[in-house]
Amino acid sequence: EPEVTQTPSHQVTQMGQEVILRCVPISNHLYFYWYRQILGQKVEFLVSFYNNEISEKSEIFDDQFSVERPDGSNFTLKIRSTKLEDSAMYFCASSEGAGVTYGYTFGSGTRLTVV
């Protein structure tokens, strides 16, 4: 069964450093998403991406965050200057298309620890 692949599975970084989280969505999917889950809490939407541009973003997704699809297969989330409160599990998701019949496939996540 097709998978959404995320790398790395765990990243530790110092506060103020830049991190890039990588995702390879399912190949025929057109819609891409990033979510995060702070330990023990609910999953929160960050951003959605379609047709090479951001289609929606949450209040969490401030100027420190950016997304890119640099080469047609990878989908990246960059945090420019990490803060302690950015420590969370970050999930990438993709969807085949728009409309009510399509579900979302989530990757296995990247655990980001900011120290």
Added chain:
Amino acid sequence: ELKVEQNPLFLSMQEGKNYTIYCNYSTTSDRLYWYRQDPGKSLESLFVLLSNGAVKQEGRLMASLDTKARLSTLHITAAVHDLSATYFCAVALMNYGGSQGNLIFGKGTKLSVKP
């Protein structure tokens, strides 16, 4: 703002018993999802409910949707230890133009099934 409330947040039950998890949401949506998450793992899609009165069953789990009451239920029949996990409901927001919107998650129900 769409809010999604789950209850209970914690559920300890004995094997063989039945129980129901409830998911209420605050605004109109025609798509509701149930996910399972094992500790430290990704989100596994269980059910997608697309219309009022929709009922889906898989093994010991059955999900239903009442869009008029803005309520979904996840019913567990004759629980077994393998069902121990955190269960999330999520409601899809349709963004402008009706394209695939983002998911708003409930806080999750941590289910523990004891022998």
